[in-house]
Amino acid sequence: MRKVMVLGIGQSSFGKFPDKTATELGTVAAKAAVHDAGIDPRMLQVAYGARAVDGSTTVQDILKNLGVTEIEMNNIENACGSGISAANLLWRDIATGSYDIGIVVGTEAMTTSSLAGKLLAPNKDDLDGQLGITMPSYFALIARRLMADYGATAEDLTYPSVKNHRNGCLNQYSMYKKELSAQEILESKMIADPITLLQCCPSTDGAxxxxxxxxxxxxxxxxxxxxxxxxxxxxxxxxxxGRDLVGFKMLGVAANKAYEMAGLGPEDVNVVELHDAFSPEEIWAYEGLGLCRKGEAISFMRSGAVDINGRIPVNPSGGLLALGHPLGASGVRVVCEIALQLRGDAGAHQVAKANVGVAEMIGGYLEGLCPPIAGGVQILTR
Structure with a gap:
């Protein structure tokens, strides 16, 4: 297997842009990545697009705006894991020598999508979904388990949102640049007890x-x-x-595979970007990624280890909670963010001495399967 290097990264602003299409947003990000790499876009040999909603030949539509045609192009849908799935395929292409250089573009226009203002409709054969299990309610069950088994308080569950909104104020791309207190979060609209509105990521346009x-x-x-x-x-x-809601065994399986392949362990990690669609979700991911021992996620968080100046900063970018969550883009963005941190180019939200970083993104829920349904972990080093 060959070494796979990050040559260019780019993203659009994240927010609500009803006048912008997913293709337009993706074109902004792709052009930024090409500029960052300092290459002629016609050097690209393969391309992957990631889009979870309303996607069809998206990457072809984007790359024609860069003058790129007549190369292999593929479009990936894998729920919130679409972006990191596409990044994994490009990584494999380079590692195995199939191609020498390629691009992945994740994009989503949630404001104007067919899902705008709606919940994801369950499949007809998804009994849990038909009975009303939504993503907010599923993570509310996890939150309750954290409270029952780990001694988490309602204030503890708000902390990732408090932290990530604070970090987001330092990131030029954040949708929300406003610090929030635990009280403000707890007093916001109840969505699925104990998860309130300000513990949920916003639906966002971006690439x-x-x-x-x-x-x-x-x-x-x-x-x-x-x-x-x-x-x-x-x-x-x-x-x-569903029996061990907190453990999420399959995230640990993916993380352990990534650590073993990299020849590294959680103790080597300096910075993490992960899927925090709901505030309690970040907490259980600490254990899944091996950042702390089982049963210690709450005390680990309370210690300040995950703060931007802590031992292992988590979501220094502001995460999905502050940046927003354009589904197809988020899995690409977390890899870009870790690369940015390792280059030392993150500006006001730069983590000190970042040499090893973890990018994680998960997605999907299906009755009868232990989640995540689509999960990916990448480990980057400088």
């Missing part, structure tokens, strides 16, 4: 793009050698679905 290449290509264009050391994907399991 992110990532250019990966071989080491030989990278050395021609940059002295900042950021490597994706490993990339691991996982799907749901029949193994005791």
């Amino acid at each position: 992110a793009a990532l250019i990966l290449c071989s080491e030989a290509v990278a050395r021609k264009y940059t002295s900042q050698m950021i490597q994706i050391r490993s990339s691991a994907m996982i799907s749901g399991s029949f193994d005791e679905p």
Whole structure:
């Protein structure tokens, strides 16, 4: 397997842009990544698009705006895991020598999508969904389990939102640049007890793009050698679905695969970007990624370890809670953010001494399977 290097990153602003299409947003991100890489876009040999809603030949539509045609182009849908799934496929192409350079573009226009203002409709054969289990209610069950088994308080459950909105104030791309107190969060509209509105990520328009290449290509264009050391994907399991809501075994499986492939462990990690669609979700991910031991997620968080100046900062960008969650873009954005941190280019939200970073994104819920249904973990080093 060859080394896979990050050559270029780019993203659009995140927010509500009803006058912008997913293609237009994706074009902004792709052009930014090409500019960051310092290449002629016609060098690209393969392209992947990621879009969870209303997608059809999206990456072809984007790349024609860059003058790129007649190369292999594929579009990926894998719920919230669409972006990191596409990034994984591009990583594999470069690692195996199928191609020397390629791009992945994740984009979503949630404001004007067919899902705007709606909940995801369950499949007809999804009994849980037909009975009213939604993503907010599912994570509310996790929150209740954190309270019952871990001694979490209602204030504890708000902390990722408090922290991430504080971090988001430092990020130029954030949808929300306003600090929130635990009291403000607790007093916001109840969505699924104990999760309130300000513990939920906003539906957002936005895009992110990532250019990966071989080491030989990278050395021609940059002295900042950021490597994706490993990339691991996982799907749901029949193994005791729903019985251990906090553990989320399959996230741990993906993380362990990524650590083993990279020859690193959680103790080596300096910065993490992860899927925080709901505030309590970030808390259980601490254990899934091995950042703390089982049963210690609350005390780990209370220690300040996950703060931007802590031992292992989590979501220094502001995460989905502050940036927003354009579904197809988020999995690409987390990889871009880790690369940005390792380059030392994150500006006001830069993490000190960031040498090893983890990008995680998950998605999907299906009755009878232990989630995440689509999960990915990438480990980057400088």
